[in-house]
Amino acid sequence: TMSGGDQEPGHCYVGIDVGTGSVRAALVDQRGIVLAFAEQPIKKWEPQFNHHEQSSEDIWAACCLVTKKVVQGIDVHRIRGLGFDATCSLVVLDKQFHPLPVNHEGDSYRNVIMWLDHRAVSQVQRINKTKHGVLQYVGGVMSVEMQAPKLLWLKENLRETCWDKAGHFFDLPDFLSWKATGVTARSLCSLVCKWTYSAEKGWDDSFWKMIGLDDLIGDNYSKIGNLVLPPGTSLGSGLTPEAAKELGLPSGIAVAASLIDAHAGGLGVIGADVRGHGLVCEGQPVTSRLAVICGTSSCHMGISKDPIFVPGVWGPYFSAMVPGFWLNEGGQSVTGKLIDHMVQGHAAFPELQAKATARCQSIYAYLNNHLDLIKKAQPVGFLTVDLHVWPDFHGNRSPLADLTLKGMVTGLTLSQDLDDLAILYLATVQAIAFGTRSIIEAMQAAGHSLSTLFLCGGLSKNPLFVQMHADITGMPVVLSQEVESVLVGAAILGACASGDFTSVQEAMARMSQVGKIVFPRQEDKKYYDKKYQVFLKMVEHQREYSAIMNGN
Numbered sequence: 001t002m003s004g005g006d007q008e009p010g011h012c013y014v015g016i017d018v019g020t021g022s023v024r025a026a027l028v029d030q031r032g033i034v035l036a037f038a039e040q041p042i043k044k045w046e047p048q049f050n051h052h053e054q055s056s057e058d059i060w061a062a063c064c065l066v067t068k069k070v071v072q073g074i075d076v077h078r079i080r081g082l083g084f085d086a087t088c089s090l091v092v093l094d095k096q097f098h099p100l101p102v103n104h105e106g107d108s109y110r111n112v113i114m115w116l117d118h119r120a121v122s123q124v125q126r127i128n129k130t131k132h133g134v135l136q137y138v139g140g141v142m143s144v145e146m147q148a149p150k151l152l153w154l155k156e157n158l159r160e161t162c163w164d165k166a167g168h169f170f171d172l173p174d175f176l177s178w179k180a181t182g183v184t185a186r187s188l189c190s191l192v193c194k195w196t197y198s199a200e201k202g203w204d205d206s207f208w209k210m211i212g213l214d215d216l217i218g219d220n221y222s223k224i225g226n227l228v229l230p231p232g233t234s235l236g237s238g239l240t241p242e243a244a245k246e247l248g249l250p251s252g253i254a255v256a257a258s259l260i261d262a263h264a265g266g267l268g269v270i271g272a273d274v275r276g277h278g279l280v281c282e283g284q285p286v287t288s289r290l291a292v293i294c295g296t297s298s299c300h301m302g303i304s305k306d307p308i309f310v311p312g313v314w315g316p317y318f319s320a321m322v323p324g325f326w327l328n329e330g331g332q333s334v335t336g337k338l339i340d341h342m343v344q345g346h347a348a349f350p351e352l353q354a355k356a357t358a359r360c361q362s363i364y365a366y367l368n369n370h371l372d373l374i375k376k377a378q379p380v381g382f383l384t385v386d387l388h389v390w391p392d393f394h395g396n397r398s399p400l401a402d403l404t405l406k407g408m409v410t411g412l413t414l415s416q417d418l419d420d421l422a423i424l425y426l427a428t429v430q431a432i433a434f435g436t437r438s439i440i441e442a443m444q445a446a447g448h449s450l451s452t453l454f455l456c457g458g459l460s461k462n463p464l465f466v467q468m469h470a471d472i473t474g475m476p477v478v479l480s481q482e483v484e485s486v487l488v489g490a491a492i493l494g495a496c497a498s499g500d501f502t503s504v505q506e507a508m509a510r511m512s513q514v515g516k517i518v519f520p521r522q523e524d525k526k527y528y529d530k531k532y533q534v535f536l537k538m539v540e541h542q543r544e545y546s547a548i549m550n551g552n
């Protein structure tokens, strides 16, 4: 039997995390220990370049499958609460809550415009031209990945088949809590971060009018949400009998207002007790910690007591992650996806796959091991002295906020062997870490004072990725005891909703535990400082190239 501090023994919570590529569920106890875990891939469509779609029905079915798996064999009466987090994709339903197509094919099964979809370029450019005041709270420039440009795209492109019929536009985390409870309330997290809602002032009519979406104002914003609740708030009467049956959980258990996935990861790691590990952040305010959630994308979550405006970094968002604190969210749109792309696109990929399979290793474990063999006496990072990557293959989210930027590689040779693949992989991992360094520098320059990184997400399972982040940023990297920290974050929501904890802060402190810590190799600093200089030159050069090509 388990006991969890002051609370009733044996209480546990279910967290459901909907990532880009899969849905995960975990059963988590009051100390934040993951008792059971399950994962299920979800479908993705790319009907044309830069259009990325999913299905809310497919996603919900996957949620049900993984939840049933993690509670199998346990006394379900121990389960006190359920929390969801998800990517910030846009779900479209009609007035009867049936899916509507977000595509020219009219396929209503595909009713989700994914977060990384870049179809609304012209729309976001027009939104940014308005210079409306709400843009100050998204780093000065709205991202094509946010919801307003996507809504405008739907109105301009799918008027009859989608826009005119639409009854409800949900951020995916809010769709999930609605599915579970029948309550259409939105989370403050999603509306503040992706929909221009202000925690203090609510919706701004003048923004929607100015961008040509005044039709959303009607009926007190019922299509995009008029009841807005802090993450972790218990919704309605909890889990409905219908959803309970589908998920395999008792009906009536508490269901929390949700979080976006990166924010759940932030909750899962940022509040841990760091005493006794020799970390600079020990005894310092929590605002000296930066949570970096690294999956398909990387998100850099820093909090502050007062609002800080960082050009090119989203926010400041009040109470969007930790209640009472302002959040700045830097990001890189593709990180895990970029590494996969580089590795899978290389001529030696089939050889890599075969060799990794033969050794029962993941391709990344194989590559890391291969790099160790070819580095000889040098530190592994020094293998890229003449190979440099600029990682913006899907535009730059932060700190440049420029979706037109592209990827760059310099230092290519005629080699296509496994060594070549491994070194290109290393240079890509390093480029992502340099991107993080540039985001940290922008945040520091604007007033954040950060000293320690807390990494989680799929990429934090890659020791090379973690070491490079420490070496290149010069900061220690703290990993959690539970690899699935994002799920712990979702479970923290369920725990708050259940009433077992009095606040998100209390649940955070109790349920996140420090695991491994990776310190930077100070002796390599000079080398990485030089590579960082090259990194910054690369984007300058890219901009010079486009100036030449766009000139007369």
Ligand SMILES: Nc1ncnc2c1ncn2[C@@H]1O[C@H](COP(=O)(O)OP(=O)(O)O)[C@@H](O)[C@H]1O
Binding pocket: 018, 019, 020, 021, 022, 294, 295, 296, 297, 335, 336, 337, 339, 340, 362, 364, 365, 457, 458, 459, 461, 462
């Ligand atoms: N064990 C591992 N070693 C190295 N990389 C991993 C590992 N597991 C996952 N990844 C990488 O993490 C990324 C996915 O992270 P994840 O957090 O699962 O994504 P998402 O939340 O976006 O669905 C992938 O790009 C994958 O390459």
Ligand SMILES: O=C(CO)[C@H](O)[C@H](O)COP(=O)(O)O
Binding pocket: 019, 020, 021, 086, 087, 088, 089, 115, 193, 260, 261, 262, 263, 294, 295, 296, 297, 298, 299, 329, 331
């Ligand atoms: O915009 C984001 C958070 O605000 C994330 O990038 C998005 O939700 C996707 O996350 P992931 O890389 O974990 O799939």
